């Protein structure tokens with residue numbers, strides 16, 4: 197009766213990986229219990245999410261190596277995996293579930309960086325933003341409800357917002373990965389989208405230094421000024437102080453991404469007998485809510501939603 201914080205399936209966003217094929221499930225060894233699904237099987241997962249009360253899915257593609265290139269052009273292909281997955285789910289389920297699509301080039305580049313690079317390997321901010329605008333429009337045309345730029349280029353929110361407005365997609369929201377840190381917790385995700393082996397160097401010229409919190413507030417302020425509808429903090433558990441600071445400073449919905457390395461840690465702890473899996477999952481998700489998050493992106497979302505009951 198006096199509980200201050202509530203957690204329900206409505207607070208969960210479920211990230212899913214999509215791959216080519218039909219009837220296909222591909223396990224990801226560094227993410228035990230998480231698979232890539234072909235579009236037909238992905239639609240089944242989406243139906244399970246609706247039944248469990250999850251309001252939104254976040255989609256990420258595994259792009260075949262022969263479709264990757266230095267310029268990430270596959271991101272602009274209207275028939276790419278993301279677009280096919282988005283429109284298949286929308287056709288099957290309509291407004292019963294929201295689709296959040298990832299804007300960044302790392303699943304499509306042959307070098308694994310989130311943007312275009314120069315000869316020295318540095319990511320080129322403004323040239324990248326132009327491509328990201330095309331990528332966002334491509335996803336909006338396929339039926340995306342929320343565009344989620346995870347690339348951390350400067351100025352991309354304003355450019356994408358303007359393009360969405362002028363192309364008739366004013367109703368499409370933007371959830372900005374505003375405070376995204378250059379983190380060691382992303383390893384299993386890079387396996388899942390096939391970029392780990394390709395990536396040379398790191399992403400520290402555009403993702404944030406884990407030592408900084410005031411910079412997170414500047415990043416959020418900038419993205420909101422450019423037209424973001426909601427913002428994200430990523431990773432999750434090690435950055436709950438940032439979630440709280442953003443919530444206290446800005447009256448907007450704040451989301452947290454409990455990322456792949458965090459998921460893997462919980463699974464490893466449970467497998468080693470260090471803690472009860474279900475209890476660990478629910479306690480960590482509740483902690484995000486206590487810190488001020490409106491919702492959480494979590495690979496445990498379906499399991500947690502079923503534990504919570506729709």
Ligand code: PBG
Pocket residue numbers: 298299300301302310346347381382383384385386399454455456457
């Ligand atoms: C990159 C992107 C990453 C994640 C989501 N989008 C990895 C990275 O920045 O290298 C990580 C998510 C996770 O670890 O679960 N655009």
